[in-house]
Amino acid sequence: MRERITFIQKQGDSIEPTTLNIKGGVLNGPEIQAAREDRLTIAIDELPTDLQALLGTAHELHIRYVSFQPYEAITPLLARLPPGFHLFYTPATEVEATSPALCLALNKVFGNVQCENAQESFTTLPRDRFTHSAAYQYYQQAVDFSPFIHHVKDQLCSSKDQLCAARADRLAEASTLDISYDAISHAVKVTATWPYQRQEVHATSRPQTRTEVGVLNSDRPGHLEPHELGISGLLTVLGQDKKPSATMFAFASRHRDAESSFSVEFLEPTGLHPTLKLNLESSKPPTEDAYCSPHAYFTLPKTIFADRHQLSDDLFLASKNLTGLRYISQPVDLEAPEYVEKRWGSSLLLELSPPESEKSQSWTAQVPLHLRYLSPSEGGYTDIEVPYPAVFWACAAEEGTKFPNNPFEKVNLGYDGLFGPRTVFWHVDPQPGVSNSLTNTIKVPVLDTDKAEWVSGGTGLAVLLGFAWIVWKLFGVLSKSGYQNQSARAAEVAKVKKKQ
Amino acid sequence: MATSPATPKIAKSSLLTTLFSRPLPLYLSAFLLRLILLLYGLWQDANSPLKYTDIDYLVFTDAARFVSRGESPYARETYRYTPILAWLLLPTTCTAGAQWGPLAAKVINAAWFSFGKVLFAAADLVAGWLIERVLVMGTDFPGPTTSFSQGNGTATKKHEEEVNDEGKGMAPSRARAFAAIWLLNPMVATISTRGSSEGLLGVLVMALLWAVLSRRITLAGLLLGFSVHFKIYPFIYAPAIVWWMDAERFSGVRETGQKTTSFLKKISSFLTLPRLQLALTSLLTFFGLNMLMYALYGHPFLQETYLHHVTRIDHRHNFSPYNTQLYLSSASITPLSTTPAGSQLKIESLAFLPQLLLSTVLIPFVLAKKDLPTSLLAQTFAFVTFNKVCTSQYFLWYMVFLPLYLPRSSFLKNMKLGVAALGLWVLGQGLWLQQGFELEFLGRSTFLPGLWMASLGFFVVNCWILGVIVGDGGGEGRLRGDERMFGNVLYITMVM
Numbered sequence: 002m003r004e005r006i007t008f009i010q011k012q013g014d015s016i017e018p019t020t021l022n023i024k025g026g027v028l029n030g031p032e033i034q035a036a037r038e039d040r041l042t043i044a045i046d047e048l049p050t051d052l053q054a055l056l057g058t059a060h061e062l063h064i065r066y067v068s069f070q071p072y073e074a075i076t077p078l079l080a081r082l083p084p085g086f087h088l089f090y091t092p093a094t095e096v097e098a099t100s101p102a103l104c105l106a107l108n109k110v111f112g113n114v115q116c117e118n119a120q121e122s123f124t125t126l127p128r129d130r131f132t133h134s135a136a137y138q139y140y141q142q143a144v145d146f147s148p149f150i151h152h153v154k155d156q157l158c159s160s161k162d163q164l165c166a167a168r169a170d171r172l173a174e175a176s177t178l179d180i181s182y183d184a185i186s187h188a189v190k191v192t193a194t195w196p197y198q199r200q201e202v203h204a205t206s207r208p209q210t211r212t213e214v215g216v217l218n219s220d221r222p223g224h225l226e227p228h229e230l231g232i233s234g235l236l237t238v239l240g241q242d243k244k245p246s247a248t249m250f251a252f253a254s255r256h257r258d259a260e261s262s263f264s265v266e267f268l269e270p271t272g273l274h275p276t277l278k279l280n281l282e283s284s285k286p287p288t289e290d291a292y293c294s295p296h297a298y299f300t301l302p303k304t305i306f307a308d309r310h311q312l313s314d315d316l317f318l319a320s321k322n323l324t325g326l327r328y329i330s331q332p333v334d335l336e337a338p339e340y341v342e343k344r345w346g347s348s349l350l351l352e353l354s355p356p357e358s359e360k361s362q363s364w365t366a367q368v369p370l371h372l373r374y375l376s377p378s379e380g381g382y383t384d385i386e387v388p389y390p391a392v393f394w395a396c397a398a399e400e401g402t403k404f405p406n407n408p409f410e411k412v413n414l415g416y417d418g419l420f421g422p423r424t425v426f427w428h429v430d431p432q433p434g435v436s437n438s439l440t441n442t443i444k445v446p447v448l449d450t451d452k453a454e455w456v457s458g459g460t461g462l463a464v465l466l467g468f469a470w471i472v473w474k475l476f477g478v479l480s481k482s483g484y485q486n487q488s489a490r491a492a493e494v495a496k497v498k499k500k501q
Numbered sequence: 502m503a504t505s506p507a508t509p510k511i512a513k514s515s516l517l518t519t520l521f522s523r524p525l526p527l528y529l530s531a532f533l534l535r536l537i538l539l540l541y542g543l544w545q546d547a548n549s550p551l552k553y554t555d556i557d558y559l560v561f562t563d564a565a566r567f568v569s570r571g572e573s574p575y576a577r578e579t580y581r582y583t584p585i586l587a588w589l590l591l592p593t594t595c596t597a598g599a600q601w602g603p604l605a606a607k608v609i610n611a612a613w614f615s616f617g618k619v620l621f622a623a624a625d626l627v628a629g630w631l632i633e634r635v636l637v638m639g640t641d642f643p644g645p646t647t648s649f650s651q652g653n654g655t656a657t658k659k660h661e662e663e664v665n666d667e668g669k670g671m672a673p674s675r676a677r678a679f680a681a682i683w684l685l686n687p688m689v690a691t692i693s694t695r696g697s698s699e700g701l702l703g704v705l706v707m708a709l710l711w712a713v714l715s716r717r718i719t720l721a722g723l724l725l726g727f728s729v730h731f732k733i734y735p736f737i738y739a740p741a742i743v744w745w746m747d748a749e750r751f752s753g754v755r756e757t758g759q760k761t762t763s764f765l766k767k768i769s770s771f772l773t774l775p776r777l778q779l780a781l782t783s784l785l786t787f788f789g790l791n792m793l794m795y796a797l798y799g800h801p802f803l804q805e806t807y808l809h810h811v812t813r814i815d816h817r818h819n820f821s822p823y824n825t826q827l828y829l830s831s832a833s834i835t836p837l838s839t840t841p842a843g844s845q846l847k848i849e850s851l852a853f854l855p856q857l858l859l860s861t862v863l864i865p866f867v868l869a870k871k872d873l874p875t876s877l878l879a880q881t882f883a884f885v886t887f888n889k890v891c892t893s894q895y896f897l898w899y900m901v902f903l904p905l906y907l908p909r910s911s912f913l914k915n916m917k918l919g920v921a922a923l924g925l926w927v928l929g930q931g932l933w934l935q936q937g938f939e940l941e942f943l944g945r946s947t948f949l950p951g952l953w954m955a956s957l958g959f960f961v962v963n964c965w966i967l968g969v970i971v972g973d974g975g976g977e978g979r980l981r982g983d984e985r986m987f988g989n990v991l992y993i994t995m996v997m
Contacts (some may be wrong), residue, residue, distance in 0.1 A: 272942040446945060471967055476972070477972065
């Protein structure tokens with residue numbers, strides 16, 4: 002087991018090495034303004050056997066949770082996803098895709114994960130484009146973390162270790178949590194980050210665990226290439242180093258900060274076909290050196306969806322400040338109500354079309370969406386939540402630029418596999434609306450069960466009466482002139498008369 | 502009732518007389534109406550983000566594109582039609598060659614893409630022409646008094662002599678005036694030029710009726726089998742046609758000549774050669790086409806064109822009286838197990854009973870021998886009114902029969918009744934559409950009571966209209982007093 006604890010300050014902020022006090026397995030330092038990232042790497046044989054068995058069925062599994070609380074992005078922790086619970090999964094064999102084992106386990110570790118098995122509940126990702134995509138995607142807005150925190154306390158902390166339990170409890174406040182496994186590294190990486198805030202520098206090593214602590218800040222070394230990020234600061238291995246060692250390094254990063262913001266609202270009235278409006282602060286590309294274009298990546302729960310056929314007409318797209326629909330998960334049932342749809346929802350990538358002007362200006366793009374019918378409810382309305390998208394400028398890096406793995410790298414984010422390997426994502430900061438949460442609420446009209454008492458009887462009665470009325474009219478015709486045609490009947494009558 | 506009391510008022514206007522006196526002005530104006538709508542649609546599509554073209558047309562043309570690439574048309578989601586439709590629209594996938602300039606190429610591509618709309622609009626015109634032929638031919642053939650041998654379809658000459666005799670042939674100019682109800686109907690022209698395929702059904706069904714009335718049995722069988730393959734619902738016409746095709750019409754032998762008492766004899770006298778011929782040709786066509794399509798496209802063909810209609814939920818709001826009930830009951834099925842929550846009998850599972858009883862048994866039994874076109878109209882009307890899903894394009898299914906029925910209808914004999922019926926029919930839809938608009942675009946929960954009451958109200962109006970049609974089909978030529986009064990009352994309430 003290995004642990005890495007990193008405090009990250011902004012450029013220009015740094016602490017003196019002497020302010021760090023290292024004694025035994027404990028590091029103490031001053032209170033600083035920083036973001037914090039904890040990463041625990043656990044070899045597969047160190048895991049409980051049931052988890053080992055579960056992971057054995059996966060080729061790769063990435064769980065990424067992003068908080069609905071907005072947080073400031075701090076270099077180099079820049080990769081962003083829409084808020085919510087994301088899962089990317091490649092089964093070891095295709096048979097696993099139909100097994101409920103993963104979903105059952107997820108439900109045990111996180112409360113209320115609403116999936117059955119990969120084949121029915123997940124969407125598939127395009128694997129033909131770039132090979133680093135997982136096979137399946139799953140998304141859900143809210144999950145219950147308390148079983149997970151309970152698990153962590155149970156499995157990783159000894160019963161007397163109050164400090165460890167307190168650390169586990171703090172997972173509830175994390176702005177992101179990643180659990181990543183792949184069969185090649187044979188290890189699970191659990192990474193949590195906390196937002197940029199005042200906090201004390203403190204770390205304690207744990208038995209049988211190599212603990213490395215970094216107090217870092219972003220920096221600009223002289224030799225920095227345009228596609229690189231610079232980091233400097235102090236590194237300490239607890240129980241091994243007597244004092245921190247200074248470090249400075251640069252690495253190529255696929256995720257950058259565009260240093261502008263966006264917000265999301267819905268046009269009123271929303272009706273059954275709501276239009277999502279993206280308000281973007283800047284129309285200027287984040288870098289002059291490359292071709293860039295803005296994108297929005299949505300993970301829409303099954304209550305709401307986009308119609309890819311509607312998003313294929315250039316005139317229509319242009320009227321909404323959209324360039325095109327670059328990807329939508331398949332299939333999206335355009336007709337099914339929410340309560341029979343088994344798939345979690347859909348993900349889509351839209352290329353946006355900023356106004357063409359020399360100087361930067363704020364602008365908007367509109368995304369037409371459609372609501373599914375929801376279950377009837379008391380009062381006739383049900384609120385649904387629509388998570389913010391991830392918005393970024395995708396820029397093409399220069400020919401020959403390499404992006405080797407860096408210590409803060411994240412891959413398998415859902416959208417990165419939809420771009421070429423040399424694409425750099427410049428993330429736009431989400432600004433919440435009135436609720437201070439990265440989500441919008443839509444009031445969806447549904448059938449009001451309070452008034453549904455008479456529907457069955459009333460419908461039946463109306464149909465019965467309508468039917469009876471027509472049968473009565475038919476009976477009237479039959480009794481008056483039978484079912485033969487008039488001339489035949491007339492001839493018949495004449496014949497009878499003749500005989501007489 | 503020897504002379505027609507129902508000469509439409511419109512025929513008296515001199516301009517309209519010129520319109521109908523010769524074929525050219527009517528068909529030319531019907532053609533121009535569609536041409537203008539088609540060109541306007543092209544303009545709107547090219548210049549507005551709001552499209553004139555129907556969503557369904559994009560489904561058909563996408564499916565045609567899949568076919569042109571050698572793939573299955575069912576690769577296009579929501580393509581729920583026979584592959585023949587995608588094949589027919591293959592020309593829409595043509596594009597201009599490289600030798601053309603960009604502007605010319607754009608025009609050529611737009612023209613090719615519109616091929617389907619042109620086809621549907623042309624089908625409208627042919628359907629209109631067939632309506633005229635049927636009216637001139639006489640909507641119901643007289644009994645054995647005039648001897649028509651089998652297969653003799655050109656009976657028009659004889660009939661022009663006895664024009665205006667009710668149920669017999671009609672003067673061509675008057676027939677055209679009634680055909681204009683279809684040909685110059687803006688709703689019909691709009692639906693086909695927007696690219697909805699219902700116009701094809703119109704021509705198929707009218708051709709079927711024309712073939713039956715002119716004793717072209719094999720052709721009728723082919724058309725019946727083909728239209729059922731195309732859109733299922735025309736199967737309701739089979740019992741009416743078979744019932745109508747009695748021995749007296751086909752060989753001059755009166756069925757009731759000698760009373761047959763034995764059940765077996767009744768059966769054998771019912772199973773006439775023409776009836777067997779129709780049954781055989783239509784079944785062969787239907788199953789032949791289905792087997793061919795199944796061989797070509799496999800299970801998706803069966804699933805999308807036929808089985809889909811069995812499993813669909815139809816929960817989205819539409820004109821059907823069952824709609825609210827369907828939404829309610831579809832949601833009470835637990836989502837992850839698909840077993841009904843309650844085991845009590847649901848009324849919607851019996852919905853097919855009144856619908857099929859009326860449209861395939863009762864109405865054809867009583868009306869088909871008396872007045873085949875009116876029977877077909879009433880059957881279609883009943884089928885659409887009692888259906889579990891009902892949208893405005895279904896109205897086209899019965900509208901095609903209106904020109905054949907209206908000349909002898911109470912609605913034209915008593916204009917107040919006619920105006921009341923039309924007004925209530927439009928009002929019923931208007932009320933529903935208003936509630937639908939509030940739901941769809943304003944987000945107001947109008948499912949209950951608004952949409953539900955509106956759909957039941959529209960249902961009641963439709964049942965009343967259907968009752969009048971049934972009465973007319975039974976030869977209630979003269980209006981009964983109560984009906985006239987009912988009509989007047991409705992008229993007064995509407996004016997108020």
